[in-house]
Amino acid sequence: MTEYAVRAEGLSKRFWLHGERHTSLKQRVVRGKLPKGREFWALRDASFDIERGTTFGLIGQNGSGKSTTLKVLAGIYRPTSGKVVVAGRVSALLELGAGFHGDLTGRQNIRLNGAILGLSGRQVSAAMDKIEDFAGIGEFIDLPVKIYSSGMFVRLGFAIAVSLDPDILMVDEVIAVGDVEFQRKCFDHLFDLRKRGTTIVLVTHSLSLIRDMCDRAMWLDHGRIRQLGPAAEVGDAYLADVNEREMHAIHVAEGQLPAPSASTRLGSGEVRITSLEFLDADSRATPVLLAGAPCTIRMHYIAHEPIRHIIFGIRFMHESGAIVAEPNSGRLGTWSVEAGEGYVDLVIDELPLQPATYQVSTTIVDRGHIFDSADREFDLHVRGHGYQEPGLTRMPGVWREPVAGTGAATVPGAIQEDVRAKQ
């Protein structure tokens, strides 16, 4: 029998939007009954279950009801209608350090937070060392938190939330703070919690996080469930929708502005990139490219006059900020283009990128002169299938079976000596 950590049935949450929220006695007397304001359904008739020990992702645009859902699950909001049953102790990480009191020391705040989560003093004491260790803020733990740096705040908050052994952990995109090392530590810990059977509910905008971490996902759109199912499917559907809308927005924008506005672009502007198109193996436009598969990247341009000697360039930047590749057409010499619209294709046999979202920049240059430079204006989503290797790129190569021996026969003697000498 399946055990559920969360069961939600027909969950709805309504808010009243008031112009002036804080009502004074004078207003009540003068205006009689208060105007109710405009109603706003942040969540409408949502039914979903989360199995014990699984990781559940919530995606959707801003204002789609993700955070409201999380707050209802965490008990901060009561649903307007519908029913939710949560089995187990919930620890919600909606904002790091929200439960801190500035005058108290880190240690005292740990006690307060533990009490909020419903732990006894003894249970908190038992977790104290682990929290101190995880936060890694040293002797600051005994100083008032108001003197902490924001990084230390985050560390302590996360350490508390994950160390107090919740049955269900709810995380609202807070892990995107702190330094890289700490972020990695957080993710490692989340994976670890997941392995140990903690149910995790995650609100995120990172689709790679949805794919990597979540078992199932729910896509919310204007407070309603748009799709509910396996994380990868929901993530792809959401991505496709976002891309479509973006594409639509670009088309609309193009209709109004024939050329991209020069204000956001660098370069002299005689010729400009108008859009990027990603084509799959069958030359069909697609919002998502498949790692390792053939594809074409089509750069559409518009030239306001005939131009000679130009080079097209494109740069792929990984989410981590690393520039993965920066191919350009300069190897082939320079090209000339006629006035009007056209496109350039970069045909790739095997896309060497790993699944992630890449920020793509394009340039059109001529030996030092910049015609157009669109800095990180486009997004490329790469999806994987089957076995995925870690790393930023796919290293082309073929593995051979192990062979006995030193393999020295193929290395010229002199070089071998040289290598030994260096060692």
Added chain:
Amino acid sequence: MNATARPRASIWAYRSLIWNFAQRDLKSRFKGTALGWAWSLVAPLAMLLTYSLVFGVFFHSSAPAFGTGRPGFFPVWLLAGLVPWNFFLIAVTTSMPTLLGNGAMLQKVYFPSFAPILGAVMAILVQTLIEFSLLAIVLAGFGNVGWTWLLFPLWLAPFVVFVTSIALTLSILNIHLRDLAHLTNVALQLLFFLTPIIYQLSVIPTSWHGLPMQALVRLNPMAGYVGALRQLAYDLQVPGPAIWLELVAWAAGAAVLAFFVYRWRGLDIGEAI
């Protein structure tokens, strides 16, 4: 029909949290002050001195005789009335902004809204117990000690319930009607002078323009609690069963009011702030 994702919210289940809030209040109250805890005694002592000077010296107010039969001493008699009043006053005024002060927390993590208020009242209670000890020492210094002191816990229990319930009710309503904090300040001032603390009940005319003034003043719950404590501690007498019943009834009434106000407006504080 709706069911929330909240755990069962009994006061007992959240005792650890309430005590944590109380500790937080106690720790942060005198943090960074040179005198520290001593300040909790300075304010009531200053109040005692002022009223003793104005009413005892300028107005020649007299105190009733001690329970032992010795002639009374106004400042001691006054102290026996001021300590319970101060508990009520400070508990109500400090707990009213508590929910707003914890707003950021209430919006980010769930805990019942009564927890910080009960914690705040508990912190005040700790201070009040120190003041009661001071009162006991002073009374003992005058040789005014009696077995009736043993009944003090029986008096304190309904009083704490009463004060906590009033504090909780006002704090929750204050979230929805911010005028209440100001209104309460005015009401508390009025109530102080309508309670026989700096004067004896007997100085009030029984009838004033046809109004049974004395009976009306006596009706006020604080008059009941303050009067009963003075009987126990100063007069060394046991209040009659009618008075005990009165004290318990006020406590029960206030608790029921607090319960319904909490059910009505206290559950959605996280959104209302």
